[in-house]
Amino acid sequence: MSFDEDYTKKRQxxxxxxxxxxxxxxxxxxxxxxxxxxxIEPGSKILDFGAGSSPYDFxxxxxxxxxxxxxxxxxxxxxxxxxxxxxxxxxxxEVVLSTQVLEHVYDPQSYLREVYxxxxxxxxxxxxxxxxxxxxxxxxxxxxxxxxxxxRDLKNTGFNNIRIYKVTTGVRGLAFFWDRYIDSMHSSRKKxxxxxxxxxxxxxxxxxxxxxxxxSDKIHDDFRVVIDDEDQHTVYxxxxxxxxx
Numbered sequence: 146m147s148f149d150e151d152y153t154k155k156r157q158x159x160x161x162x163x164x165x166x167x168x169x170x171x172x173x174x175x176x177x178x179x180x181x182x183x184x185i186e187p188g189s190k191i192l193d194f195g196a197g198s199s200p201y202d203f204x205x206x207x208x209x210x211x212x213x214x215x216x217x218x219x220x221x222x223x224x225x226x227x228x229x230x231x232x233x234x235x236x237x238x239e240v241v242l243s244t245q246v247l248e249h250v251y252d253p254q255s256y257l258r259e260v261y262x263x264x265x266x267x268x269x270x271x272x273x274x275x276x277x278x279x280x281x282x283x284x285x286x287x288x289x290x291x292x293x294x295x296x297r298d299l300k301n302t303g304f305n306n307i308r309i310y311k312v313t314t315g316v317r318g319l320a321f322f323w324d325r326y327i328d329s330m331h332s333s334r335k336k337x338x339x340x341x342x343x344x345x346x347x348x349x350x351x352x353x354x355x356x357x358x359x360x361s362d363k364i365h366d367d368f369r370v371v372i373d374d375e376d377q378h379t380v381y382x383x384x385x386x387x388x389x390x
Contacts, residue, residue: 195246
């Protein structure tokens with residue numbers, strides 16, 4: 146299986162026990178809920194802006210789905226220029242989708258302005274981005290948002306009717322952090338703490354992590370996707386926004 150196939154599979158069908166299951170399953174749930182909340186007519190034009198392998202195209206089966214990216218390696222329909230634009234006329238799309246892209250953009254305001262330009266009046270922008278997430282270069286990683294900062298930037302661009310959801314919150318977020326710690330802690334087994342890490346990692350990754358994911362799904366279901374007016378959810382891994390032009 147190639148890198149792109151594995152990347153796509155993990156996002157389309159997250160499996161308990163995999164390293165990013167908590168994050169990816171919740172992100173998929175948030176996107177599924179967002180798609181259901183908006184009316185997408187058959188034949189609508191949708192732009193995946195920064196598509197990569199475009200893992201979420203299956204959620205839009207009746208649309209004309211176009212992919213835009215900075216490199217021809219992923220065979221995009223549109224190439225994003227060095228200035229962050231695509232060769233499409235104003236007001237070309239009913240929906241623009243952006244999943245885990247904006248943190249990698251050097252000038253996020255220019256990116257948001259291009260989204261606004263490309264959307265038709267009353268078009269919808271579906272945006273997912275990280276808040277408390279590790280550094281992950283692709284090829285660079287520049288910034289993070291909190292809820293109020295994201296709302297500010299969307300409003301300043303001109304968007305309205307903004308709904309923001311917190312994704313993977315509270316104790317479920319802590320379970321995600323524990324997963325990432327287990328995956329990333331690497332110390333020499335010649336030292337006591339390194340040997341303890343090695344034993345703990347192997348004990349957890351094999352028989353335990355799948356069970357932890359199962360229990361978190363059952364017990365912490367209310368911490369997966371939360372509307373932004375829930376003030377008690379102050380720790381969250383990702384944000385998902387639905388905004389209208």
